Amino acid sequence: MKTNQQILLKSRPDAVPAPSDFKLVDGNMPVPGAGEILCKTEYLSLDPYMRGQINGRHISGAIHPGEMMRGETVSEVLASNHDDFSPGDFVKHFGGWQAYSVSDGTGMQKLDGRISPRSLALGILGMPGLTAYAGLVHLAEPKAGDTVLVSAASGAVGSMVGQIAKIMGCRVIGIAGQQRKMDWLTDVAGFDGCFNYKDEEPSEAIKRLCPDGVDIYFDNVGGDILDAAMNQLAIGARVILCGLMAQYNTDSPPPGPNPGTIIRARAIVKGLVVYDHFDKQPAFLDKATEWIKSGQIKYVEDVTNGLSHAPDAFCRLMAGGNFGKTIVKL
C-alpha cells in the first residue's frame, strides 16, 4: 500500500533550527471524502515565516511538536469530489510538508496558465512576489529618484522589491550576506549597489551607499540592520516592516530602533502582512508575468530535490545559506 511521506515538527528549537528538530514519517495515503480533492505535491515553498509558526509567534498561528509542518505547495489534482477542480489541474494551496494532501478546496486556487515554471507560483509570482509588490507600490509609494534600500535583497521578496523599484525609476541598494548574492544583485538584477552586512558595519555601509539618506527602507530582517537604516532615513522616509529574520531564531523579541529616528525623519513606518493584500493579486500577476517575459525581472530559485531534504533546506534558509527562493521539488 502506498504511504504518504510527511515531515513533522519534533521539537521546538530555541535558536537556529537543526534538521534533528524535524521528523520524517510515513503516514497513510489520504482518501478524499465528499466535496474533497486529493492532491500530489509538486513543489513545497520554504519561507522564514515558518520559523515564527514554530515559535508560536506568527500571525497565522503556531505549529506544535508532533504536528505536521505547514506550507504552501503547487500540487496536481489526482482525484476530485469538488465541482471546481478536476484531475490533472495544477493548484496552489497550503498542502503542507507532505507528498499527498486532501483538501475541501478552501484557499485552493487553480494555477494561472501564465506562470511558468510552475514553481514561480510559490516565489516571485506568488505570496513573496505579492508581498514585495503590495508593500513597495501600495504602502511605500515610491517616486522616481527615490533611494530604496532593501534587506535580504536576493531573496524572493527582496529581489522583487528591488527590481520593481528599478522599474519605477528608483535608485536601489541591496543588503545581503554572501558574495554570490551581491554579484547577482548588481550584475543580473540591476541593483545600483549593495553591501555584505557580514563584511561591513551596516551603519557605515548605508551612509556610504545612501549619502543623501534612505527614502524607502524595505525591511525583511529587523535587528541591527533595521537600526542602522533607521539612523540614515531621509526626511519623509517610508519604512516597510515585512520580516524579522534577525529575531526568528530567538526566544524573546528584542527591542527595536529608538523612536527618535522616526520623529527626526518625519518618517512613516508601516507593518506589512500580505494576507491584507490578496485583492491586488490579479493586478500584480498581470504586471509581473509581463516583466518576466520581457526580461525586466530576473529570479533565482534554490531548489532541493526530495521531501526528506526539506528540513536541511529550511535550516539552511534560516541560517542565510540559501540563494534565491527556497523550494523543495518532490
Added chain:
Amino acid sequence: MKTNQQILLKSRPDAVPAPSDFKLVDGNMPVPGAGEILCKTEYLSLDPYMRGQINGRHISGAIHPGEMMRGETVSEVLASNHDDFSPGDFVKHFGGWQAYSVSDGTGMQKLDGRISPRSLALGILGMPGLTAYAGLVHLAEPKAGDTVLVSAASGAVGSMVGQIAKIMGCRVIGIAGQQRKMDWLTDVAGFDGCFNYKDEEPSEAIKRLCPDGVDIYFDNVGGDILDAAMNQLAIGARVILCGLMAQYNTDSPPPGPNPGTIIRARAIVKGLVVYDHFDKQPAFLDKATEWIKSGQIKYVEDVTNGLSHAPDAFCRLMAGGNFGKTIVKL
C-alpha cells in the same frame, strides 16, 4: 541704567536638570538697530523639547553652556524700526529666557486678537496646540468610535489631543503621573478614562482600559509606556510619535519597541515635527478659539512668576511635577 535679566545654560546635565545648571545674569539693555524691534517679554514658554536642545539632540539645534536659553515668548513691542510692528503691539516670537529682546522680525507674529488670555498663544492656542491638532487630525486621521490613547495627557499637547479626539467622537484614555492630573482629565476635560503610570503597570492598565485595542496612540513620552502601548495596538492602528520625555534626561538614546508590534497590527507609525505643519495654523486657530469660547476645550496653566524662577519651573517640568502648560510670567 536698566539691565536685561537673562538665564544662561551653565552646565549640561546628564540626567534630570537641576536649577544649578542655569545661571541668572544681568546683561545690558539691548538697543534696536535699523529694521529691528525692541520687545519686553510678558510670558515665556517652558517646554520639554528644550531638554533636547540642552543635550544637543533636538532638531532645532543645540544650546551650549554659556549660551542663553532659547524659548518662545509673548512680548510687547516697546520700540520698532520695522514697518510691520509698532509700539504697543503684542507679538509671539522666540524671545528667549530674558526680560528684553531685539529682533529683526524673523518668525515674529502679531498676536491674534482672539487669543485671551495672551499666555494661551504659547500653549493650547500656540505650538503645543497646533502639534496636537496636526498630529491627531492630519496624521492619525481619527474616526468616530476610535479608541485614542495619549500620554502626558494633562500637558498642553496631550490635553488638546484628548479633547479634540472627544470632539471628533472618539473614546479617549489618558496617561498621567499625578492624582490631580487624573482627576482633571476625567472630571474637567471629559476623558473616558485614565491611569497613573506610577501606580499601575502600563501594559496591564492599557489592556484594562483599551480591551479591544488602541486605534490611535499619541505618544509624548517614549520608553516603557510606548512599549506597552505598542503591544496593545488594534489592527490598523496609527501611532503618532511626538515627544520622548522618557529619554530627554538620558545621554544616549535607548532602544524602542520591537518592530513585530507594528507588523502584527499592520500599524502606521508617523513621526511628528510641528515645524512641518505651520500652514495649518489659521484653520487650527479658527476652530480652537471657538472650542474654547464654547467651553468644549478646557485648559490648565502652570504659571511661575518671575524670570529668576524659570530654572526651577523647567526642572519641575522635566521631573513631571508641573500641572498643565508651563509658563513663566515676567
